[in-house]
Amino acid sequence: MVVAPPPPVVPEETRAQDSRTFTPQDPSATTFAAMAGVVAGTDRWAGVLNGAAYRVEVPATGWNGKLVMYAHGFRGEGSVLTVSNPSIRRYLIENGYAWAASSYSTNYYDVRTGVEDTNALALAFTRIAATNGRALAAPDRIYITGHSMGGHVTGAAIEQEAMATAKNKVSYHGAVPMCGVMGDAELFNRFAGMQVTAQALAGVPSYPTDKWSEIVGLVTSSLFSTFTAANIVPTAQGVKYLSVVENLTGGERPMFDEGVLYGRSFQSAYGTFGSDGTVTGILNRNILDTNAFTYLIAGDVPGSTALNNSVQKLTAAPDANRLRRDGLRWVPAINGEFSIPVVSIHTLGDLFVPFSMQQVYQQRAAAKGNAGWLVQRAIRGASHCDFTTAEQVRAFEDMVTWEQTGVKPAGDDVMTPATVANAAYGCTFTDSTLGVDDTGSAASAFRPLAPACPP
Numbered sequence: 227m228v229v230a231p232p233p234p235v236v237p238e239e240t241r242a243q244d245s246r247t248f249t250p251q252d253p254s255a256t257t258f259a260a261m262a263g264v265v266a267g268t269d270r271w272a273g274v275l276n277g278a279a280y281r282v283e284v285p286a287t288g289w290n291g292k293l294v295m296y297a298h299g300f301r302g303e304g305s306v307l308t309v310s311n312p313s314i315r316r317y318l319i320e321n322g323y324a325w326a327a328s329s330y331s332t333n334y335y336d337v338r339t340g341v342e343d344t345n346a347l348a349l350a351f352t353r354i355a356a357t358n359g360r361a362l363a364a365p366d367r368i369y370i371t372g373h374s375m376g377g378h379v380t381g382a383a384i385e386q387e388a389m390a391t392a393k394n395k396v397s398y399h400g401a402v403p404m405c406g407v408m409g410d411a412e413l414f415n416r417f418a419g420m421q422v423t424a425q426a427l428a429g430v431p432s433y434p435t436d437k438w439s440e441i442v443g444l445v446t447s448s449l450f451s452t453f454t455a456a457n458i459v460p461t462a463q464g465v466k467y468l469s470v471v472e473n474l475t476g477g478e479r480p481m482f483d484e485g486v487l488y489g490r491s492f493q494s495a496y497g498t499f500g501s502d503g504t505v506t507g508i509l510n511r512n513i514l515d516t517n518a519f520t521y522l523i524a525g526d527v528p529g530s531t532a533l534n535n536s537v538q539k540l541t542a543a544p545d546a547n548r549l550r551r552d553g554l555r556w557v558p559a560i561n562g563e564f565s566i567p568v569v570s571i572h573t574l575g576d577l578f579v580p581f582s583m584q585q586v587y588q589q590r591a592a593a594k595g596n597a598g599w600l601v602q603r604a605i606r607g608a609s610h611c612d613f614t615t616a617e618q619v620r621a622f623e624d625m626v627t628w629e630q631t632g633v634k635p636a637g638d639d640v641m642t643p644a645t646v647a648n649a650a651y652g653c654t655f656t657d658s659t660l661g662v663d664d665t666g667s668a669a670s671a672f673r674p675l676a677p678a679c680p681p
Contacts, residue, residue, distance in 0.1 A: 242507025377406015
């Protein structure tokens, strides 16, 4: 009997990201600095794994058997790879947790690599310890947490799709995404919506969106009398535009005005305009699609109608972000298909990774029947990821307690417009007390400026 040979493997297409090269900042590092003021001793190991730099820290004694993976945020488009310590590092090591963090082996918005390299590091944890002379049992729990793009890494890593398609597979037990891109590619659609409405309200609705550099001066001067890194003052037309932005980013809510006035994150969103839809070479074809949006200028029905009639509509290329034969999608999906405790926190004034990401996440989880696994909390911050350490620790503690005891913690309703618009929204889980690890943080800069919660 002649057995037919297996069908040939069809190689995947390549993309710009595949030809880029990256180098760890300090490839010879074997350790890193101890944290000041921490009584508990730790073992600290650094190295390079599959091209990604890493850090691992384990209590010298009294390890509780739990490992926390930390996923960092967007590092820009440079060639140097850097590792970040988790913001709750002090809490982790003082409470017996081990943690590990990867630089990822690439920069750019490469969440696929972020998931794979974070998972690979989790799988290598005991081997790294053994190489450094310490025999450790496999962790009995592995949690994952991350900020911003690292929130996307966190959310994608716990999805069924990741378990099915990732090369490095890890079954996490709980997750805390913070200021995360929980709508995956939907974030880029929101940026595109911001751009096409800016163009329309500035009188150039049909100008090609990828030629933004040719009209940015005209549009900006039409919508803003002042637009700097630290200060935004809208014109009359700009007030209408900011109403559109508010509704694109989560609806009427506390801290939106502060986010525009001094939060400094809208400038980052505005800086993305002009994209060709490939997420700077992560994809080969346009992923931007604005067809689902209906734009709203609050209190102006005729103006809203005129805007929606004139605005340019962008349509994504078919299969721009399809499933891949060689691993995760190029922009990994967050479909709402998870079955572990997730506590997600987001600042209300964030206009770079806006609060609407939480609404998309809730909708997707609910559509898959998994909303019961998701707790979401609104934080009254004016910027992107400007949490206090206390807010982050509470979210992590509550997730672990939920995972260990089955008692689900409280959260906020992110979907009901009247609830989100209430002047007291976000007060329940906001803790603006600044601690020792908040020195120099965004929270330390912006929280003193924030309005107090209503009595």
